[in-house]
Amino acid sequence: MNGIFITFEGPDGAGKTTQLKKVAQELQKLGHDVLVTREPGGTGISDKIRSIILDPANEEMVDQAEVLLYAASRAQHVHELILPALQAGRIVLCDRFIDASVAYQSYGLGVDIEMVKSISKFASSGLQATRTYIMDVPVEVSLERLNQRAGTGDSTQQLDRIEQKNVAYHSRVRAGFHQIAADHPERVLVIDANRSVDQIAEDIWQDCQQLLEEHISV
Numbered sequence: 673m674n675g676i677f678i679t680f681e682g683p684d685g686a687g688k689t690t691q692l693k694k695v696a697q698e699l700q701k702l703g704h705d706v707l708v709t710r711e712p713g714g715t716g717i718s719d720k721i722r723s724i725i726l727d728p729a730n731e732e733m734v735d736q737a738e739v740l741l742y743a744a745s746r747a748q749h750v751h752e753l754i755l756p757a758l759q760a761g762r763i764v765l766c767d768r769f770i771d772a773s774v775a776y777q778s779y780g781l782g783v784d785i786e787m788v789k790s791i792s793k794f795a796s797s798g799l800q801a802t803r804t805y806i807m808d809v810p811v812e813v814s815l816e817r818l819n820q821r822a823g824t825g826d827s828t829q830q831l832d833r834i835e836q837k838n839v840a841y842h843s844r845v846r847a848g849f850h851q852i853a854a855d856h857p858e859r860v861l862v863i864d865a866n867r868s869v870d871q872i873a874e875d876i877w878q879d880c881q882q883l884l885e886e887h888i889s890v
């Protein structure tokens with residue numbers, strides 16, 4: 673496969689989308705063919721599944737259904753969109769991927785980690801990111817950012833079913849991301865996201881340039 677697969681992870685409201693867009697702009701300026709996508713979502717079917725998962729009205733959703741719905745969304749996303757893009761040599765920037773299932777469903781909800789990994793591996797046919805940036809901020813900071821964003825009155829930015837969970841849950845998720853980074857130092861870079869947008873972008877872009885040098889022969 674010729675393309676490069678880069679994922680952005682971290683707690684809700686950490687600033688993933690903001691940074692992903694900046695990286696996409698820089699890459700496009702250099703003439704790279706970039707695909708920006710997200711999980712859950714990215715395809716018609718995956719987006720329909722996303723709306724079921726995140727709907728605050730679905731409060732009775734059991735953990736098993738949650739794991740499988742994320743996996744179903746991922747399966748469609750990987751096979752319909754991501755793999756063809758990578759095969760075509762594109763750079764794929766994805767807002768969340770398998771690490772989110774491990775952090776949220778295993779560390780957050782307590783679902784068996786080997787089960788979550790195994791279901792995710794099946795869904796993605798073993799696809800793994802080349803590089804993952806974990807945006808790390810204290811939970812109070814990320815939740816404050818989300819609350820501020822929700823306060824803008826834009827109905828698409830209201831807190832979803834996962835974002836509405838309590839601080840203890842979000843703290844377990846953050847700790848989960850730290851553990852994932854410790855388990856995969858060759859792939860994962862933890863970024864201090866409790867800084868200005870530009871400072872964070874500078875760190876990520878520096879690493880990205882190195883990644884490009886390693887993966888793209890000129």
Ligand SMILES: Nc1ncnc2c1ncn2[C@@H]1O[C@H](COP(=O)(O)OP(=O)(O)OP(=O)(O)O)[C@@H](O)[C@H]1O
Binds near residue numbers: 684
């Ligand atoms: N470094 C930063 N400092 C302060 N505010 C920020 C920073 N980065 C992003 N924000 C703001 O915080 C909010 C959340 O940012 P963003 O949507 O990028 O986060 P996210 O991690 O993608 O969120 P979600 O988990 O909902 O996808 C937005 O209102 C954004 O403008």
Ligand SMILES: Cc1cn([C@H]2C[C@H](O)[C@@H](COP(=O)(O)O)O2)c(=O)[nH]c1=O
Binds near residue numbers: 710711774776
């Ligand atoms: C892929 C994936 C995501 N989640 C959670 C993380 C977030 O709370 C939402 C997605 O919303 P975002 O605004 O697009 O970040 O879903 C999860 O729990 N498990 C997953 O596998």
